[in-house]
Amino acid sequence: xxxxxxxxxxxxxxxxxxxSNLRLSDQQQRLLTYLVDQSLSNEAGKLKEYAIGLDxxxxxxxxxxxxxxxxxxxxxxxxxxxxxYYRAEGVNDPVLIDLPKGGFDVLFEERPTAEAESSVALAExxxxxxxxxxxxxxxxxxxxxxxxxxxxxxxxHPARAQREAAGVPxxxxxELQQLWxxxxxxxxxxxxxxxxxxxxxxxxxxxxxxxxxxxxxASRKQHLLLTRGDLLSMPEIMxxxxxFVGPVAGNHQIEAVPTDQPIALEPGGVRNxxxxxxxxxxxxxxxxxxSGDTDEAYALISHTPGLYGNGDIxxxxxxxxxxxxxxxxxxxxxxxxxxxxxxxRTPKGxxxxxxxxxxxxxxxxxxxxxxxxxLHREVSQARQTAVVASR
Numbered sequence: 001x002x003x004x005x006x007x008x009x010x011x012x013x014x015x016x017x018x019x020s021n022l023r024l025s026d027q028q029q030r031l032l033t034y035l036v037d038q039s040l041s042n043e044a045g046k047l048k049e050y051a052i053g054l055d056x057x058x059x060x061x062x063x064x065x066x067x068x069x070x071x072x073x074x075x076x077x078x079x080x081x082x083x084x085y086y087r088a089e090g091v092n093d094p095v096l097i098d099l100p101k102g103g104f105d106v107l108f109e110e111r112p113t114a115e116a117e118s119s120v121a122l123a124e125x126x127x128x129x130x131x132x133x134x135x136x137x138x139x140x141x142x143x144x145x146x147x148x149x150x151x152x153x154x155x156x157h158p159a160r161a162q163r164e165a166a167g168v169p170x171x172x173x174x175e176l177q178q179l180w181x182x183x184x185x186x187x188x189x190x191x192x193x194x195x196x197x198x199x200x201x202x203x204x205x206x207x208x209x210x211x212x213x214x215x216x217x218a219s220r221k222q223h224l225l226l227t228r229g230d231l232l233s234m235p236e237i238m239x240x241x242x243x244f245v246g247p248v249a250g251n252h253q254i255e256a257v258p259t260d261q262p263i264a265l266e267p268g269g270v271r272n273x274x275x276x277x278x279x280x281x282x283x284x285x286x287x288x289x290x291s292g293d294t295d296e297a298y299a300l301i302s303h304t305p306g307l308y309g310n311g312d313i314x315x316x317x318x319x320x321x322x323x324x325x326x327x328x329x330x331x332x333x334x335x336x337x338x339x340x341x342x343x344x345r346t347p348k349g350x351x352x353x354x355x356x357x358x359x360x361x362x363x364x365x366x367x368x369x370x371x372x373x374x375l376h377r378e379v380s381q382a383r384q385t386a387v388v389a390s391r
Contacts, residue, residue, distance in 0.1 A: 004095055004108040006040060012095035012108075019089050021081045028078055031056050035078075035099065039106040047104045073294065073364050075104065080367040172220075173334045175341040178351045180220075180331070182303075188241045188311050189223035193232050195246025195317075209245040209316060209328040216332040217243075238307045244315045246324055262377045263300060263356040265317050270298040270358055272375070279375060283358065285319055294369065295320065299327040299359040304379055312353075322363030326371045330359060336371060343373050354379035 013036050016022060017029045034056050038047055049071045053059040057070055065071060079099045086096065096109040172180065183190060194210045210226065217224060225240065232242070247265060264271045269284040285297040299318040306313050316327035330336045344351045356377045362370040 004110045008095050008110070009036065009040065009097070009108050012093060012097055015090065015093060016082070016085055016097065019085055021085045021089070027057065027074060028081060031074055031078055032082075032097075035104055035106045036097065038104070039108075052104065069369075073369050075099070076367055076369045077364050080365055173337065175337040176332075176334060178341055179337055182312055182353055183241050183243070183314065184217075184220055186241055186312070188239065189225060190217070190221050191225040191227060191232060191236055191240045191242045192217065193242055193244045194226075194228045195244065208321070209324045212325075212328045212332055213243060213245065234307075237313075238310070241306065241312045242314070244313065244317070245328065247317050247319065261302060261304065261356060261379065263302070263358060265300045265319065267319065269319070270300050272358075276375075283360075283374065285323075288364075294362040294364050295322060295366075297323045297361050297363070298374070299323040299330070299361055299371075301327050301330065301355075301357040301359070302379075303354050303356075305354060318361070320361070320363070321366040322361050322368045323359075325366075326359055326361040326363075326368040329368065330357075330371060339373060344376060346378075352378040 013033065017032060022028045022032065031052075034052070035047075049065040050063065052071045052075075053063045053065060053068075054061070057074070059068075059070075079101070082097065082099055086093070094111055096107075096111055098107045098109070099105075100107060192210060192213055214224075214226065225236070227236075229244070229246075236242075262272070262274050264273065266282075269282055272279055272281050272283065275281045283298045286295065288295045297318060297320040300315070302313075302315040302317070304313050304315075305311070314331075316324060316331070318324045318327055330340055340357065341351055344355060344357070346352060356379060358374040358376065360372045360374050361368050
């Protein structure tokens, strides 16, 4: 990481606060300026949510962060705004200002002047994601979005990108290993399939989810295919394991795989077909009612047997961008995976190979700010196979 002068940081801060992302938001401008100043004075690591509430948002001394989440939501929104800025207006800016998850420390990095560094890193990182078939997918809109996100990731996190490009993945935690071992340890090729988008917003959500999965899987799985729903063939479903990102509805190849699942994604929410005592039969998505409110939606993760009971199909779905992103994060983030496994674990201590899991997702500006477990069901392989045999 190259050192950055305070003059350069302040000049970069001015560019960001005057950008279209933050120009109309006084709160976001004050928050970023405050966190940058605290980081430059080496005070960010000592910052508490309570202090930010008082200093930035004018909360009274009686303010209780446990009861009011304004700071967490605004910091999450700022993190997203920074990412959006560096994907567009700030793509060529000389200084990177980053707000990593898990704290209030702002990091500063001078962007390398040699554009070739990013190009070489991208060229080294992408080959494992190049499709075995359907090379035309890379020209599709979601592929373009994914390429942009990958380029931004390589620019902001060059050390990690170079490590992953060199084939040295971050070790899996025990929980991530439990969730992914049926797919990662399989000799079958793996197809990461992006739902065919019905809108530009759903395209962005599924492309972002595919990017996160590509980042997670690229150095861990050989024979990795990136494709989209309407290009996935039935022979590929039969021969490959499939990870499907986005709503399954409208993607006929996946819908054609016979299933007998207790939980289903429907327009407007998630259907619980056999509710247990105290469980709702339908979990309804709710849009934010006003400025500063959060959306509430549900994500559905389904890990089921493949065609004729062979292989695995993992579906990460939801009706909102935030739901799809939350489903992907739940199976790629070590902390979230720990929570997922704690609920899936049977009395014998193992995690069922096939299951369905529902998550409640609170989001702001399509970015998940809180992901919570709701319910799950174990899926019987014998029952799924019986459904196929009966058709």
